[in-house]
Amino acid sequence: MDELITTPFGFDSTAAEVIAGVDMSGRRAVVTGASSGIGIETARALADAGAEVTLAVRDTAAGEGVAADIGGTVDVASLDLSDLYSVDAFVAAWDGPLHILVNNAGVMAIQELTMSASGHEMQFATNHLGHFALAVGLHDALAAAGGARIVSVSSGGHLRSPVVFDDIDFAFRDYDPFGAYGQSKTANVLFAVGATRRWAADGIVANALMPGGIATPLQRHLPAEYAAQALTAFRAAGTDFKTVEQGAATSTLLAASPLLDGVGGRYFENCNQARVVERRGGPGQGGVAPYALDPANAERLWDLSLELVGDH
Template identity: 75%
Template sequence: MAQTAELIRTPFGATSTAAEVVQDVDLSGKRAIVTGGGSGIGIETARALAGAGADVTLAVRRVEAAEEVAADIRATSGNQAVHVAPLELVDPASIAAFAAAWSGPLHILVNNAGVMAIQELTRSPGGQEMQFATNHLGHFALAQALHPALASAGGARIVSVSSSGHLRSPVVFDDLDYRFRVYDPFGAYGQAKTANVLFAVEATRRWEDDGIVANALMPGGIFTALQRHVGGSDYIAQARERFADAGVHFKTPEQGAATSVLLAASPLLDGVGGRYFDDCNEAVVLTERTDLTISGVAPYALDPANAERLWQVSLDLTT
Protein backbone atom coordinates (compact mmCIF):
# COMPACT_ATOMS: atom_id res chain seq x y z
CA MET A 1 0.00 0.00 0.00
CA ALA A 2 1.64 3.24 -1.10
CA GLN A 3 1.52 6.25 1.15
CA THR A 4 -1.42 8.51 0.39
CA ALA A 5 -1.49 12.30 0.60
CA GLU A 6 -3.43 12.09 3.86
CA LEU A 7 -1.25 10.76 6.65
CA ILE A 8 -2.74 8.75 9.51
CA ARG A 9 -2.92 10.75 12.71
CA THR A 10 -3.70 9.45 16.22
CA PRO A 11 -4.25 11.07 19.63
CA PHE A 12 -0.83 9.76 20.72
CA GLY A 13 2.63 11.21 20.32
CA ALA A 14 6.29 11.17 21.29
CA THR A 15 5.68 11.09 25.03
CA SER A 16 2.89 8.50 25.00
CA THR A 17 3.68 5.20 26.69
CA ALA A 18 2.82 1.70 25.54
CA ALA A 19 0.39 1.31 28.43
CA GLU A 20 -1.44 4.51 27.45
CA VAL A 21 -1.81 3.35 23.85
CA VAL A 22 -3.66 0.19 24.93
CA GLN A 23 -5.45 1.62 27.94
CA ASP A 24 -8.88 1.01 26.43
CA VAL A 25 -7.97 -1.98 24.24
CA ASP A 26 -9.05 -5.53 25.09
CA LEU A 27 -6.78 -8.19 23.62
CA SER A 28 -8.39 -11.11 25.43
CA GLY A 29 -8.26 -14.18 23.21
CA LYS A 30 -5.46 -12.73 21.07
CA ARG A 31 -2.06 -14.39 20.83
CA ALA A 32 1.15 -12.44 20.27
CA ILE A 33 4.84 -13.11 19.70
CA VAL A 34 7.49 -10.50 20.49
CA THR A 35 10.97 -11.34 19.22
CA GLY A 36 13.64 -9.96 21.49
CA GLY A 37 10.99 -9.68 24.16
CA GLY A 38 13.49 -10.21 26.95
CA SER A 39 15.28 -6.87 26.68
CA GLY A 40 14.91 -3.20 25.82
CA ILE A 41 11.65 -2.02 24.31
CA GLY A 42 10.71 -5.65 23.70
CA ILE A 43 10.01 -6.00 27.42
CA GLU A 44 7.67 -3.02 27.48
CA THR A 45 5.99 -4.09 24.25
CA ALA A 46 5.27 -7.50 25.76
CA ARG A 47 4.20 -5.97 29.06
CA ALA A 48 1.65 -3.68 27.39
CA LEU A 49 0.21 -6.46 25.25
CA ALA A 50 -0.07 -8.74 28.27
CA GLY A 51 -1.62 -5.91 30.27
CA ALA A 52 -4.32 -5.63 27.62
CA GLY A 53 -5.09 -9.34 28.00
CA ALA A 54 -3.09 -10.96 25.18
CA ASP A 55 -1.38 -14.33 25.45
CA VAL A 56 2.24 -13.31 24.84
CA THR A 57 5.31 -15.35 23.90
CA LEU A 58 8.78 -13.88 24.26
CA ALA A 59 10.92 -15.32 21.45
CA VAL A 60 14.50 -14.92 22.63
CA ARG A 61 18.09 -16.09 22.44
CA ARG A 62 18.69 -16.07 26.20
CA VAL A 63 15.88 -18.11 27.68
CA GLU A 64 16.97 -18.05 31.32
CA ALA A 65 17.13 -14.24 31.47
CA ALA A 66 13.82 -13.96 29.64
CA GLU A 67 12.14 -16.25 32.14
CA GLU A 68 12.86 -13.64 34.80
CA VAL A 69 11.38 -10.95 32.55
CA ALA A 70 8.29 -13.08 31.93
CA ALA A 71 7.81 -13.58 35.66
CA ASP A 72 7.99 -9.83 36.19
CA ILE A 73 5.47 -9.18 33.39
CA ARG A 74 3.08 -11.74 34.90
CA ALA A 75 3.37 -10.02 38.27
CA THR A 76 2.93 -6.48 37.00
CA SER A 77 0.22 -7.20 34.43
CA GLY A 78 -1.74 -9.80 36.38
CA ASN A 79 -1.72 -11.92 33.22
CA GLN A 80 -0.29 -15.41 33.68
CA ALA A 81 -0.27 -16.17 29.94
CA VAL A 82 3.27 -14.95 29.32
CA HIS A 83 5.63 -17.56 27.89
CA VAL A 84 9.24 -17.86 26.76
CA ALA A 85 10.53 -19.79 23.75
CA PRO A 86 14.01 -20.05 22.24
CA LEU A 87 14.68 -18.36 18.91
CA GLU A 88 17.97 -17.66 17.13
CA LEU A 89 17.25 -15.55 14.06
CA VAL A 90 20.42 -16.50 12.17
CA ASP A 91 19.78 -20.23 12.61
CA PRO A 92 17.25 -21.62 10.10
CA ALA A 93 16.81 -24.75 12.23
CA SER A 94 15.89 -22.62 15.25
CA ILE A 95 13.33 -20.67 13.23
CA ALA A 96 11.85 -23.88 11.85
CA ALA A 97 11.67 -25.44 15.32
CA PHE A 98 10.00 -22.36 16.79
CA ALA A 99 7.37 -22.31 14.04
CA ALA A 100 6.80 -26.07 14.26
CA ALA A 101 6.15 -25.78 17.97
CA TRP A 102 3.51 -23.10 17.42
CA SER A 103 -0.06 -24.33 17.12
CA GLY A 104 -3.24 -22.40 16.53
CA PRO A 105 -3.72 -18.84 15.31
CA LEU A 106 -1.29 -15.96 15.69
CA HIS A 107 -2.85 -12.50 15.85
CA ILE A 108 0.21 -10.32 16.45
CA LEU A 109 3.82 -10.82 15.38
CA VAL A 110 6.19 -8.10 16.59
CA ASN A 111 9.53 -8.41 14.81
CA ASN A 112 11.41 -6.47 17.45
CA ALA A 113 14.77 -8.20 17.95
CA GLY A 114 17.79 -6.60 16.39
CA VAL A 115 21.45 -5.73 16.44
CA MET A 116 23.00 -2.35 15.65
CA ALA A 117 26.30 -1.23 14.15
CA ILE A 118 28.49 -4.30 14.65
CA GLN A 119 31.94 -2.74 14.37
CA GLU A 120 33.72 -5.47 12.41
CA LEU A 121 32.30 -7.10 9.30
CA THR A 122 30.64 -10.27 10.56
CA ARG A 123 28.68 -12.80 8.57
CA SER A 124 26.01 -15.23 9.65
CA PRO A 125 26.52 -18.99 9.34
CA GLY A 126 24.69 -18.68 6.02
CA GLY A 127 27.18 -16.12 4.74
CA GLN A 128 25.09 -12.96 4.96
CA GLU A 129 26.20 -9.72 6.65
CA MET A 130 25.11 -10.19 10.25
CA GLN A 131 22.88 -7.15 10.65
CA PHE A 132 21.00 -7.91 7.44
CA ALA A 133 20.79 -11.57 8.44
CA THR A 134 19.50 -10.87 11.95
CA ASN A 135 17.32 -7.83 11.51
CA HIS A 136 15.76 -8.74 8.18
CA LEU A 137 16.34 -12.26 6.88
CA GLY A 138 15.63 -14.00 10.18
CA HIS A 139 12.38 -12.12 10.66
CA PHE A 140 11.45 -12.69 7.03
CA ALA A 141 11.94 -16.44 7.43
CA LEU A 142 10.01 -16.41 10.70
CA ALA A 143 7.05 -14.62 9.16
CA GLN A 144 7.06 -17.04 6.23
CA ALA A 145 7.06 -20.01 8.60
CA LEU A 146 4.26 -18.52 10.70
CA HIS A 147 2.15 -17.43 7.73
CA PRO A 148 -0.43 -20.21 8.17
CA ALA A 149 -0.91 -19.23 11.82
CA LEU A 150 -1.22 -15.56 10.89
CA ALA A 151 -3.68 -16.30 8.10
CA SER A 152 -5.84 -18.43 10.38
CA ALA A 153 -6.20 -15.56 12.88
CA GLY A 154 -8.46 -13.53 10.62
CA GLY A 155 -7.05 -10.01 10.86
CA ALA A 156 -3.45 -10.57 11.95
CA ARG A 157 -0.89 -7.80 12.27
CA ILE A 158 2.87 -7.86 11.77
CA VAL A 159 4.92 -5.08 13.34
CA SER A 160 8.35 -4.50 11.81
CA VAL A 161 10.60 -2.49 14.12
CA SER A 162 12.78 -0.34 11.90
CA SER A 163 14.74 2.81 12.77
CA SER A 164 15.64 6.27 11.56
CA GLY A 165 18.90 4.48 10.78
CA HIS A 166 17.20 3.39 7.55
CA LEU A 167 17.88 6.92 6.30
CA ARG A 168 21.57 6.04 6.14
CA SER A 169 21.25 3.51 3.34
CA PRO A 170 18.87 1.90 0.87
CA VAL A 171 19.11 -1.82 0.26
CA VAL A 172 22.13 -2.21 -2.01
CA PHE A 173 21.00 -5.23 -4.00
CA ASP A 174 24.27 -5.58 -5.89
CA ASP A 175 26.31 -5.99 -2.70
CA LEU A 176 24.13 -6.94 0.26
CA ASP A 177 26.95 -8.57 2.18
CA TYR A 178 29.79 -6.08 1.71
CA ARG A 179 31.87 -8.31 -0.48
CA PHE A 180 32.94 -5.34 -2.62
CA ARG A 181 32.05 -2.22 -0.60
CA VAL A 182 34.11 -1.07 2.36
CA TYR A 183 32.18 -2.17 5.42
CA ASP A 184 30.37 0.62 7.28
CA PRO A 185 28.72 -0.43 10.56
CA PHE A 186 25.98 2.19 10.43
CA GLY A 187 25.51 1.80 6.68
CA ALA A 188 24.93 -1.92 7.18
CA TYR A 189 22.48 -1.14 9.96
CA GLY A 190 20.71 1.32 7.69
CA GLN A 191 20.39 -1.24 4.90
CA ALA A 192 18.87 -3.76 7.31
CA LYS A 193 16.43 -1.22 8.73
CA THR A 194 15.34 -0.20 5.22
CA ALA A 195 14.72 -3.87 4.56
CA ASN A 196 12.41 -3.93 7.61
CA VAL A 197 10.24 -1.23 6.02
CA LEU A 198 10.23 -2.84 2.59
CA PHE A 199 9.16 -6.11 4.18
CA ALA A 200 6.06 -4.42 5.62
CA VAL A 201 5.21 -2.93 2.23
CA GLU A 202 5.42 -6.22 0.36
CA ALA A 203 3.96 -8.43 3.10
CA THR A 204 0.86 -6.27 3.07
CA ARG A 205 0.60 -6.45 -0.72
CA ARG A 206 1.01 -10.22 -0.81
CA TRP A 207 -0.89 -11.20 2.31
CA GLU A 208 -3.66 -8.62 2.66
CA ASP A 209 -6.13 -11.07 1.10
CA ASP A 210 -5.23 -13.46 3.93
CA GLY A 211 -6.28 -10.80 6.43
CA ILE A 212 -2.65 -9.95 7.28
CA VAL A 213 -1.26 -6.42 7.32
CA ALA A 214 2.21 -5.23 8.26
CA ASN A 215 3.57 -1.83 9.23
CA ALA A 216 7.03 -0.55 10.13
CA LEU A 217 8.11 1.99 12.69
CA MET A 218 10.82 4.06 14.26
CA PRO A 219 10.61 3.62 18.06
CA GLY A 220 12.42 6.88 18.79
CA GLY A 221 15.69 7.70 20.49
CA ILE A 222 15.90 5.17 23.30
CA PHE A 223 19.03 4.11 25.14
CA THR A 224 19.12 0.34 25.67
CA ALA A 225 21.56 -2.54 25.21
CA LEU A 226 21.14 -2.01 21.45
CA GLN A 227 23.99 0.51 21.65
CA ARG A 228 26.45 -2.00 23.10
CA HIS A 229 28.46 -2.28 19.84
CA VAL A 230 29.03 1.47 19.59
CA GLY A 231 30.27 2.31 23.06
CA GLY A 232 27.31 1.89 25.38
CA SER A 233 27.18 4.66 27.98
CA ASP A 234 29.83 6.73 26.17
CA TYR A 235 27.78 6.66 22.97
CA ILE A 236 24.67 7.64 24.93
CA ALA A 237 26.42 10.65 26.49
CA GLN A 238 27.72 11.79 23.11
CA ALA A 239 24.29 11.39 21.51
CA ARG A 240 22.62 13.46 24.21
CA GLU A 241 25.13 16.25 23.63
CA ARG A 242 24.94 16.06 19.83
CA PHE A 243 21.14 16.25 19.73
CA ALA A 244 20.75 18.73 22.60
CA ASP A 245 20.08 21.72 20.32
CA ALA A 246 18.01 19.81 17.76
CA GLY A 247 14.88 19.45 19.88
CA VAL A 248 15.12 15.66 19.87
CA HIS A 249 13.12 14.02 22.65
CA PHE A 250 14.86 10.93 24.01
CA LYS A 251 12.39 8.34 25.21
CA THR A 252 12.08 5.89 28.06
CA PRO A 253 11.63 2.23 27.06
CA GLU A 254 7.93 2.58 27.98
CA GLN A 255 7.62 5.47 25.52
CA GLY A 256 9.80 3.71 22.96
CA ALA A 257 7.45 0.73 22.87
CA ALA A 258 4.36 2.89 22.27
CA THR A 259 4.47 2.96 18.47
CA SER A 260 5.07 -0.81 18.28
CA VAL A 261 2.06 -1.41 20.53
CA LEU A 262 -0.08 1.06 18.59
CA LEU A 263 0.59 -0.85 15.37
CA ALA A 264 0.08 -4.20 17.10
CA ALA A 265 -3.16 -3.50 18.91
CA SER A 266 -4.91 -0.19 18.33
CA PRO A 267 -8.29 -0.27 16.56
CA LEU A 268 -7.19 3.01 14.94
CA LEU A 269 -4.99 0.91 12.65
CA ASP A 270 -7.52 -1.74 11.65
CA GLY A 271 -6.86 -2.76 8.05
CA VAL A 272 -3.91 -0.39 7.66
CA GLY A 273 -0.71 -1.80 6.19
CA GLY A 274 2.43 -1.04 4.25
CA ARG A 275 3.22 2.18 6.12
CA TYR A 276 5.93 3.63 8.34
CA PHE A 277 5.23 5.35 11.64
CA ASP A 278 7.16 7.38 14.17
CA ASP A 279 5.95 8.94 17.43
CA CYS A 280 2.66 7.02 17.07
CA ASN A 281 1.76 8.70 13.76
CA GLU A 282 2.43 8.00 10.11
CA ALA A 283 5.71 9.57 9.06
CA VAL A 284 6.23 12.11 6.30
CA VAL A 285 8.24 11.12 3.24
CA LEU A 286 11.54 12.99 3.12
CA THR A 287 13.49 14.26 0.13
CA GLU A 288 16.81 14.38 2.00
CA ARG A 289 18.33 13.92 5.46
CA THR A 290 20.86 15.56 7.73
CA ASP A 291 22.96 14.01 10.48
CA LEU A 292 20.31 15.10 13.00
CA THR A 293 17.28 13.74 11.12
CA ILE A 294 15.48 11.04 13.08
CA SER A 295 11.90 11.57 11.88
CA GLY A 296 10.41 10.75 8.50
CA VAL A 297 10.85 7.98 5.99
CA ALA A 298 12.99 7.69 2.86
CA PRO A 299 11.09 7.17 -0.41
CA TYR A 300 13.27 4.18 -1.29
CA ALA A 301 11.99 2.39 1.83
CA LEU A 302 8.39 2.56 0.63
CA ASP A 303 9.08 1.88 -3.05
CA PRO A 304 6.93 -1.05 -4.25
CA ALA A 305 9.50 -2.19 -6.82
CA ASN A 306 12.23 -2.31 -4.18
CA ALA A 307 9.89 -4.19 -1.85
CA GLU A 308 9.02 -6.82 -4.45
CA ARG A 309 12.66 -7.28 -5.42
CA LEU A 310 13.75 -7.66 -1.79
CA TRP A 311 11.05 -10.26 -1.18
CA GLN A 312 12.31 -12.41 -4.04
CA VAL A 313 15.93 -12.01 -2.98
CA SER A 314 14.97 -12.93 0.57
CA LEU A 315 13.14 -16.03 -0.61
CA ASP A 316 16.21 -17.07 -2.57
CA LEU A 317 18.42 -16.62 0.50
CA THR A 318 16.16 -18.42 2.99
CA THR A 319 14.69 -21.34 1.02
Protein backbone atom coordinates (compact mmCIF):
# COMPACT_ATOMS: atom_id res chain seq x y z
CA MET A 1 0.00 0.00 0.00
CA ASP A 2 1.12 3.56 -0.68
CA GLU A 3 2.49 5.53 2.26
CA LEU A 4 -0.25 7.35 4.17
CA ILE A 5 -0.53 11.06 3.44
CA THR A 6 -0.05 13.27 6.47
CA THR A 7 -0.48 17.03 6.94
CA PRO A 8 0.42 19.51 9.70
CA PHE A 9 -3.24 19.52 10.75
CA GLY A 10 -5.20 17.24 13.05
CA PHE A 11 -8.22 16.66 15.30
CA ASP A 12 -8.33 20.19 16.70
CA SER A 13 -7.78 22.04 13.41
CA THR A 14 -10.60 24.21 12.08
CA ALA A 15 -11.73 24.85 8.54
CA ALA A 16 -10.35 28.39 8.71
CA GLU A 17 -6.96 27.11 9.84
CA VAL A 18 -6.51 24.53 7.08
CA ILE A 19 -7.35 27.06 4.35
CA ALA A 20 -5.38 29.98 5.82
CA GLY A 21 -3.20 31.60 3.16
CA VAL A 22 -4.91 29.76 0.28
CA ASP A 23 -6.31 32.09 -2.40
CA MET A 24 -9.47 30.63 -3.93
CA SER A 25 -10.23 33.65 -6.12
CA GLY A 26 -11.64 32.63 -9.50
CA ARG A 27 -12.67 29.18 -8.26
CA ARG A 28 -16.25 27.99 -8.18
CA ALA A 29 -17.55 25.54 -5.60
CA VAL A 30 -20.80 23.71 -4.92
CA VAL A 31 -21.50 22.52 -1.37
CA THR A 32 -24.56 20.31 -0.91
CA GLY A 33 -26.44 20.44 2.37
CA ALA A 34 -24.89 23.81 3.20
CA SER A 35 -27.83 25.17 5.17
CA SER A 36 -26.80 23.47 8.43
CA GLY A 37 -23.96 21.77 10.28
CA ILE A 38 -20.54 21.34 8.76
CA GLY A 39 -21.84 22.29 5.33
CA ILE A 40 -22.20 25.88 6.49
CA GLU A 41 -18.65 26.03 7.83
CA THR A 42 -17.19 24.39 4.74
CA ALA A 43 -18.96 26.92 2.54
CA ARG A 44 -17.89 29.76 4.82
CA ALA A 45 -14.22 28.75 4.68
CA LEU A 46 -14.25 28.51 0.89
CA ALA A 47 -16.06 31.84 0.49
CA ASP A 48 -13.76 33.59 2.97
CA ALA A 49 -10.81 32.39 0.86
CA GLY A 50 -12.33 34.05 -2.19
CA ALA A 51 -14.23 31.22 -3.90
CA GLU A 52 -17.59 31.70 -5.57
CA VAL A 53 -19.79 29.27 -3.64
CA THR A 54 -23.20 27.80 -4.47
CA LEU A 55 -25.18 26.40 -1.55
CA ALA A 56 -27.15 23.47 -2.98
CA VAL A 57 -29.95 22.92 -0.46
CA ARG A 58 -33.49 21.63 -0.05
CA ASP A 59 -34.59 24.60 2.06
CA THR A 60 -33.67 27.62 -0.04
CA ALA A 61 -35.01 30.08 2.55
CA ALA A 62 -32.59 28.64 5.11
CA GLY A 63 -29.88 28.73 2.46
CA GLU A 64 -30.50 32.43 1.80
CA GLY A 65 -30.06 33.10 5.51
CA VAL A 66 -26.75 31.25 5.52
CA ALA A 67 -25.60 33.06 2.39
CA ALA A 68 -26.35 36.44 3.97
CA ASP A 69 -24.43 35.43 7.10
CA ILE A 70 -21.39 34.19 5.18
CA GLY A 71 -21.15 37.14 2.80
CA GLY A 72 -18.85 37.14 -0.20
CA THR A 73 -19.97 35.65 -3.50
CA VAL A 74 -22.45 33.03 -2.32
CA ASP A 75 -25.47 31.84 -4.30
CA VAL A 76 -28.28 29.50 -3.33
CA ALA A 77 -29.82 26.79 -5.53
CA SER A 78 -32.52 24.23 -4.89
CA LEU A 79 -31.41 20.60 -4.68
CA ASP A 80 -33.18 17.57 -3.20
CA LEU A 81 -30.78 14.66 -3.56
CA SER A 82 -33.50 12.07 -2.89
CA ASP A 83 -35.29 13.27 -6.04
CA LEU A 84 -33.29 12.54 -9.19
CA TYR A 85 -35.41 14.99 -11.19
CA SER A 86 -34.27 17.72 -8.79
CA VAL A 87 -30.69 16.64 -9.46
CA ASP A 88 -31.37 16.82 -13.21
CA ALA A 89 -32.72 20.36 -12.83
CA PHE A 90 -29.67 21.51 -10.85
CA VAL A 91 -27.29 20.06 -13.44
CA ALA A 92 -29.24 21.61 -16.32
CA ALA A 93 -29.08 25.03 -14.67
CA TRP A 94 -25.32 24.92 -14.05
CA ASP A 95 -23.23 26.89 -16.51
CA GLY A 96 -19.47 27.09 -16.85
CA PRO A 97 -16.62 25.30 -15.08
CA LEU A 98 -16.81 23.86 -11.58
CA HIS A 99 -13.60 23.57 -9.55
CA ILE A 100 -14.90 22.01 -6.34
CA LEU A 101 -17.88 19.76 -5.61
CA VAL A 102 -18.41 19.01 -1.93
CA ASN A 103 -20.91 16.16 -1.57
CA ASN A 104 -21.77 17.03 2.02
CA ALA A 105 -25.53 16.58 2.45
CA GLY A 106 -26.80 13.46 4.16
CA VAL A 107 -29.41 11.72 6.24
CA MET A 108 -28.62 9.38 9.11
CA ALA A 109 -30.34 6.43 10.76
CA ILE A 110 -33.89 6.91 9.50
CA GLN A 111 -35.78 4.74 11.94
CA GLU A 112 -38.29 3.12 9.57
CA LEU A 113 -37.58 1.74 6.12
CA THR A 114 -38.34 4.66 3.79
CA MET A 115 -38.12 4.65 0.03
CA SER A 116 -37.17 7.52 -2.26
CA ALA A 117 -39.28 8.69 -5.17
CA SER A 118 -37.21 6.44 -7.44
CA GLY A 119 -37.87 3.43 -5.20
CA HIS A 120 -34.62 3.02 -3.27
CA GLU A 121 -33.82 3.00 0.44
CA MET A 122 -33.74 6.64 1.44
CA GLN A 123 -30.27 6.81 2.98
CA PHE A 124 -28.64 5.09 0.00
CA ALA A 125 -30.74 7.20 -2.38
CA THR A 126 -29.84 10.51 -0.72
CA ASN A 127 -26.31 9.95 0.52
CA HIS A 128 -25.04 8.05 -2.51
CA LEU A 129 -27.29 7.90 -5.57
CA GLY A 130 -28.21 11.59 -5.55
CA HIS A 131 -24.58 12.64 -5.18
CA PHE A 132 -23.50 10.12 -7.79
CA ALA A 133 -26.02 11.50 -10.30
CA LEU A 134 -24.93 15.05 -9.43
CA ALA A 135 -21.24 14.33 -10.01
CA VAL A 136 -21.85 12.43 -13.25
CA GLY A 137 -24.09 15.23 -14.47
CA LEU A 138 -21.47 17.86 -13.63
CA HIS A 139 -18.55 15.88 -15.05
CA ASP A 140 -18.03 18.15 -18.03
CA ALA A 141 -18.09 21.25 -15.83
CA LEU A 142 -15.51 19.66 -13.52
CA ALA A 143 -13.33 18.62 -16.45
CA ALA A 144 -13.52 22.15 -17.87
CA ALA A 145 -12.10 23.57 -14.62
CA GLY A 146 -8.75 21.79 -14.88
CA GLY A 147 -7.62 20.26 -11.60
CA ALA A 148 -11.10 19.88 -10.12
CA ARG A 149 -11.75 18.18 -6.81
CA ILE A 150 -14.71 16.21 -5.49
CA VAL A 151 -15.08 15.84 -1.73
CA SER A 152 -17.24 12.91 -0.63
CA VAL A 153 -18.31 13.26 3.00
CA SER A 154 -18.46 9.74 4.38
CA SER A 155 -18.36 8.64 8.03
CA GLY A 156 -16.82 6.18 10.42
CA GLY A 157 -20.30 4.70 10.21
CA HIS A 158 -19.13 2.99 7.01
CA LEU A 159 -17.49 0.44 9.31
CA ARG A 160 -20.98 -0.83 10.16
CA SER A 161 -21.68 -2.26 6.72
CA PRO A 162 -20.27 -2.88 3.26
CA VAL A 163 -22.49 -2.23 0.28
CA VAL A 164 -24.74 -5.31 0.18
CA PHE A 165 -25.05 -5.51 -3.58
CA ASP A 166 -27.61 -8.33 -3.55
CA ASP A 167 -30.03 -6.38 -1.35
CA ILE A 168 -29.37 -2.64 -1.47
CA ASP A 169 -32.97 -1.79 -0.60
CA PHE A 170 -33.60 -4.23 2.27
CA ALA A 171 -36.10 -6.23 0.25
CA PHE A 172 -35.07 -9.47 1.98
CA ARG A 173 -33.07 -8.57 5.10
CA ASP A 174 -34.44 -6.85 8.18
CA TYR A 175 -34.05 -3.09 8.00
CA ASP A 176 -31.38 -1.69 10.31
CA PRO A 177 -31.16 2.13 10.49
CA PHE A 178 -27.43 2.19 11.21
CA GLY A 179 -26.71 -0.66 8.81
CA ALA A 180 -28.42 1.29 6.04
CA TYR A 181 -26.48 4.41 6.99
CA GLY A 182 -23.23 2.42 7.02
CA GLN A 183 -23.94 0.99 3.58
CA SER A 184 -24.52 4.48 2.17
CA LYS A 185 -21.33 5.82 3.76
CA THR A 186 -19.30 2.93 2.33
CA ALA A 187 -20.76 3.88 -1.03
CA ASN A 188 -19.43 7.42 -0.52
CA VAL A 189 -15.88 6.06 -0.17
CA LEU A 190 -16.23 3.70 -3.11
CA PHE A 191 -17.48 6.59 -5.22
CA ALA A 192 -14.25 8.50 -4.51
CA VAL A 193 -12.23 5.45 -5.55
CA GLY A 194 -14.26 4.93 -8.72
CA ALA A 195 -14.40 8.58 -9.74
CA THR A 196 -10.65 9.01 -9.39
CA ARG A 197 -9.94 5.89 -11.42
CA ARG A 198 -12.23 7.07 -14.22
CA TRP A 199 -11.72 10.81 -14.19
CA ALA A 200 -8.13 11.49 -13.14
CA ALA A 201 -7.22 11.73 -16.82
CA ASP A 202 -9.78 14.56 -17.05
CA GLY A 203 -8.03 16.39 -14.22
CA ILE A 204 -10.65 15.37 -11.64
CA VAL A 205 -9.81 13.66 -8.36
CA ALA A 206 -12.13 12.61 -5.52
CA ASN A 207 -11.46 11.81 -1.88
CA ALA A 208 -13.69 10.70 0.98
CA LEU A 209 -13.55 11.63 4.64
CA MET A 210 -14.84 11.16 8.14
CA PRO A 211 -15.59 14.61 9.64
CA GLY A 212 -15.55 13.35 13.23
CA GLY A 213 -18.17 13.02 15.92
CA ILE A 214 -20.22 16.22 15.92
CA ALA A 215 -23.65 17.12 17.27
CA THR A 216 -25.52 18.51 14.22
CA PRO A 217 -29.00 18.25 12.64
CA LEU A 218 -27.75 15.07 10.94
CA GLN A 219 -28.95 13.25 14.07
CA ARG A 220 -32.53 14.54 13.77
CA HIS A 221 -33.97 11.06 13.16
CA LEU A 222 -32.48 9.71 16.39
CA PRO A 223 -33.84 9.86 19.96
CA ALA A 224 -33.20 13.11 21.82
CA GLU A 225 -30.72 11.47 24.16
CA TYR A 226 -28.58 10.01 21.33
CA ALA A 227 -26.04 12.83 21.18
CA ALA A 228 -25.44 12.82 24.94
CA GLN A 229 -25.01 9.04 24.99
CA ALA A 230 -22.65 9.15 22.02
CA LEU A 231 -20.57 11.90 23.61
CA THR A 232 -20.24 9.81 26.78
CA ALA A 233 -19.08 6.82 24.71
CA PHE A 234 -16.57 8.93 22.81
CA ARG A 235 -15.09 10.35 26.01
CA ALA A 236 -14.90 6.90 27.59
CA ALA A 237 -12.82 5.86 24.56
CA GLY A 238 -10.44 8.77 25.11
CA THR A 239 -11.71 11.08 22.38
CA ASP A 240 -14.35 13.79 22.09
CA PHE A 241 -16.87 15.47 19.86
CA LYS A 242 -15.68 18.21 17.53
CA THR A 243 -17.09 21.68 17.03
CA VAL A 244 -18.69 22.28 13.64
CA GLU A 245 -15.66 24.40 12.71
CA GLN A 246 -13.39 21.46 13.49
CA GLY A 247 -15.77 19.04 11.79
CA ALA A 248 -15.53 21.01 8.55
CA ALA A 249 -11.73 21.03 8.56
CA THR A 250 -11.08 17.78 6.70
CA SER A 251 -13.69 18.62 4.02
CA THR A 252 -12.10 22.04 3.54
CA LEU A 253 -8.60 20.57 3.42
CA LEU A 254 -9.60 18.12 0.69
CA ALA A 255 -11.41 20.86 -1.23
CA ALA A 256 -8.73 23.51 -1.19
CA SER A 257 -5.32 22.66 0.25
CA PRO A 258 -2.36 22.64 -2.15
CA LEU A 259 -0.96 19.85 0.06
CA LEU A 260 -3.36 17.50 -1.70
CA ASP A 261 -2.91 18.51 -5.32
CA GLY A 262 -3.42 15.47 -7.53
CA VAL A 263 -4.35 13.18 -4.61
CA GLY A 264 -7.43 11.01 -5.11
CA GLY A 265 -9.19 7.79 -4.22
CA ARG A 266 -8.34 7.99 -0.51
CA TYR A 267 -10.14 8.28 2.83
CA PHE A 268 -9.17 10.91 5.39
CA GLU A 269 -9.97 11.63 9.03
CA ASN A 270 -8.65 14.38 11.29
CA CYS A 271 -7.03 15.99 8.24
CA ASN A 272 -4.81 12.97 7.51
CA GLN A 273 -5.20 9.80 5.47
CA ALA A 274 -6.73 7.03 7.57
CA ARG A 275 -5.19 3.63 8.14
CA VAL A 276 -6.91 0.45 6.99
CA VAL A 277 -8.43 -1.57 9.84
CA GLU A 278 -9.44 -5.21 9.79
CA ARG A 279 -12.20 -5.06 12.41
CA ARG A 280 -14.61 -2.44 13.70
CA GLY A 281 -13.88 -1.23 17.23
CA GLY A 282 -15.60 1.19 19.56
CA PRO A 283 -16.48 4.89 19.25
CA GLY A 284 -13.67 7.04 17.97
CA GLN A 285 -11.63 4.06 16.76
CA GLY A 286 -11.14 5.53 13.31
CA GLY A 287 -9.76 3.85 10.23
CA VAL A 288 -11.20 2.67 6.95
CA ALA A 289 -12.49 -0.78 6.03
CA PRO A 290 -10.76 -2.68 3.21
CA TYR A 291 -14.09 -3.21 1.43
CA ALA A 292 -14.56 0.58 1.16
CA LEU A 293 -11.35 1.00 -0.84
CA ASP A 294 -11.62 -2.16 -2.94
CA PRO A 295 -11.37 -1.30 -6.66
CA ALA A 296 -13.60 -4.22 -7.67
CA ASN A 297 -16.32 -3.04 -5.29
CA ALA A 298 -15.94 0.48 -6.67
CA GLU A 299 -16.38 -0.80 -10.23
CA ARG A 300 -19.42 -2.83 -9.28
CA LEU A 301 -21.02 0.07 -7.45
CA TRP A 302 -20.37 2.46 -10.34
CA ASP A 303 -22.04 0.15 -12.84
CA LEU A 304 -24.98 -0.48 -10.51
CA SER A 305 -25.37 3.23 -9.80
CA LEU A 306 -25.48 4.08 -13.49
CA GLU A 307 -28.23 1.51 -13.84
CA LEU A 308 -30.20 2.79 -10.85
CA VAL A 309 -30.10 6.46 -11.83
CA GLY A 310 -30.50 5.84 -15.56
CA ASP A 311 -34.27 5.40 -15.64
CA HIS A 312 -36.14 7.73 -13.34
